[in-house]
Amino acid sequence: MxxxxxxxxxxxxxxxxxxxxxxxxxxxxxxxxxxxxxxxxxxxxxxxxxxxxxxxxxxxxxxxxxxxxxxxxxxxxxWSSGPSILPADPLGKANARFWAKFIDDKLMPAIMNIRRCQGEEQVKAIDEVVELFKLLENQLNGKKFFGGDTIGLVDITANFLALWLIIHQEIMGLQIVTEEKLPVFCKWIDEYLNSSVIKQSLPSKEELSAALLAYHKS
CATH class of the missing domain: 3.40.30.10 (Glutaredoxin)
Incomplete structure (x- = not known):
């Protein structure tokens, strides 16, 4: 269109x-x-x-x-074309905005803090992030996506967590998001990254890995 x-x-x-x-x-x-x-x-x-x-x-x-x-x-x-990104009902809309804000204002700063920490402080920082992830993970509650059967506002907000964070933790040799710690969230990552619209919208893991590796060396 x-x-x-x-x-x-x-x-x-x-x-x-x-x-x-x-x-x-x-x-x-x-x-x-x-x-x-x-x-x-x-x-x-x-x-x-x-x-x-x-x-x-x-x-x-x-x-x-x-x-x-x-x-x-x-x-x-x-634009009315395509699926709705936010729920139609006010409560659903409010909840989606709350969890999107939770990712940006609570979870992302906690993740960034990990890189600034070392030793025992870093272990504690990772544990704190995992606990925040569990709060977010609970919102899936048997759903395919945070938006239900289709990708919604919270899924779109969480795209950093699905790809960028996974690459960062591989480069840094850290265990933050793992199937053992966050099995439901890891299942969401698979569903999300294998969605056709996401495949069209995100950079390849190889290209992004190269860019983020250069960032870590800087």
Whole structure:
């Protein structure tokens, strides 16, 4: 389905940019992708996101929408094509937003903290992350995806956890997400990464591994 005036300014290795691409592909929306970097920041980044100066930036008929989850909701509300990303009912919508926020505000910072720790502190930091994962894992409760039978807001938010984190822990030699510790979540990862829309929307593990290895060496 062709849509004029739909442009995404993003970075290919960014899980946040990829969230937007997943939403666009779920909805069947054609878009122009403009590869950007944050160092240096382009004139478009400074123009369209002067507050945070970050990616991704979504342009619809020249009007910017910023922050990945805000953009995903905007896409869901603007186009009726494809499956709904958020539930229709207010309670379901509120719960999806809560767990998406939990991933970004609680789980992601705890994961980032692991790299800053060493020895016993790192072991403790990993245990804390696993406990947070278990809270998230409980939300699957026998479902294929967090959104039920289809990929929803929480699944899209968790894409970092499905691919980027797995590569990070392999590079660092850490055991964070394992079948032994988080069997339900690992099953979700398999379902998610093998979904056709996700295969189209995420970088290959090989390409991303090379980029993240360079990041760890820097």
């Amino acid at each position: 062709a849509h004029q005036g739909v442009k995404l300014l993003g970075a290919w290795a960014s899980p946040y940019s990829r969230r937007v691409e997943i939403a666009l592909k779920l909805k069947g929306i054609d878009y122009e992708f403009v590869a950007e970097t944050l160092s240096p920041k382009s004139a478009d980044i400074l123009k369209y996101n002067p507050v945070h100066k970050k990616l991704p930036i979504f342009l619809h008929n020249g009007k910017p929408v910023v922050e990945s989850l805000v953009i995903v909701e905007y896409i869901d509300e603007t």
